[in-house]
Amino acid sequence: LAGNDWKKQPTVVNVKDVEIGSKKVIVAAGPCAVENEEQVLTTAKAVKRAGASLLRGGAYKPRTSPYSFQGLGEEGVKILRRVGDEVGLPIVTEIMDTRDSNIFSQYVDMIQIGARNAQNFSLLKEVGKLGKPVLLKRGMGNTVEEWLQAAEYILLEGNGNTVLCERGIRTFEKSTRFTLDIGGMVAAKLMTHLPICADPSHPAGKRELVHSLALAAVAAGADMLLIEVHPHPEKALSDSEQQLTPESFEVLMNRIRTLARAL
Numbered sequence: 001l002a003g004n005d006w007k008k009q010p011t012v013v014n015v016k017d018v019e020i021g022s023k024k025v026i027v028a029a030g031p032c033a034v035e036n037e038e039q040v041l042t043t044a045k046a047v048k049r050a051g052a053s054l055l056r057g058g059a060y061k062p063r064t065s066p067y068s069f070q071g072l073g074e075e076g077v078k079i080l081r082r083v084g085d086e087v088g089l090p091i092v093t094e095i096m097d098t099r100d101s102n103i104f105s106q107y108v109d110m111i112q113i114g115a116r117n118a119q120n121f122s123l124l125k126e127v128g129k130l131g132k133p134v135l136l137k138r139g140m141g142n143t144v145e146e147w148l149q150a151a152e153y154i155l156l157e158g159n160g161n162t163v164l165c166e167r168g169i170r171t172f173e174k175s176t177r178f179t180l181d182i183g184g185m186v187a188a189k190l191m192t193h194l195p196i197c198a199d200p201s202h203p204a205g206k207r208e209l210v211h212s213l214a215l216a217a218v219a220a221g222a223d224m225l226l227i228e229v230h231p232h233p234e235k236a237l238s239d240s241e242q243q244l245t246p247e248s249f250e251v252l253m254n255r256i257r258t259l260a261r262a263l
């Protein structure tokens with residue numbers, strides 16, 4: 001169902017009035033984690049002004065260490081919903097557990113499946129059943145084929161509104177946090193009718209690299225970008241090194257528009 005042989009024309013995924021996979025490069029931006037309402041509101045206003053179309057933010061955080069900030073959970077989702085409504089941006093946030101599906105179907109516009117759950121097949125099936133647009137990250141150890149097979153689980157439940165997100169894979173290279181697989185992203189785009197998103201923030205690991213990776217992804221044909229922005233990145237409770245300031249995000253948005261016009 002995810003393959004080009006099954007459906008010839010590109011799929012456009014609608015998240016409220018935002019069209020992903022149409023002409024324009026859609027940018028989802030916001031903090032790594034929802035920390036409090038003021039932080040999300042400040043960020044949301046800034047990214048909207050700069051031209052973002054969706055507000056991102058993690059409420060249930062898949063942290064490598066159990067001692068790290070785990071996110072605000074349901075309260076975080078409700079903060080995102082309130083801010084999204086106030087500012088006028090649809091929201092995208094990650095689900096980690098099938099037991100939270102009611103919260104997500106009630107409050108969330110686009111449901112993210114994170115890299116660490118990319119092959120959690122019961123979660124993929126559950127999210128497929130919810131019928132909301134899905135942003136499916138590629139597992140950091142998954143081949144492009146495995147990534148498409150993961151999408152297949154969602155599509156098989158009758159939910160074709162799925163966007164694939166390349167977020168970097170594990171390689172031997174240590175100079176970046178993960179290796180953004182631009183080649184794999186382009187290969188995926190040739191194999192599927194689904195829109196492709198790139199997350200330049202997590203593979204970068206440091207904010208100095210985020211602009212270049214974002215622009216590379218746009219040049220390679222990404223339909224969407226997912227970018228972490230925090231009003232005070234140095235104080236962020238997670239992924240402090242890679243989040244952009246609102247000012248830097250605005251500069252990046254201008255660069256993206258200039259590049260997109262040239263393509």
Ligand code: PEP
Nearest residue numbers: 058114115116137167202
């Ligand atoms: C995220 O986007 O918030 C996130 C946790 O990313 P990933 O699943 O790609 O690590």
Ligand code: MN
Nearest residue numbers: 032228238239
């Ligand atoms: Mn993060």
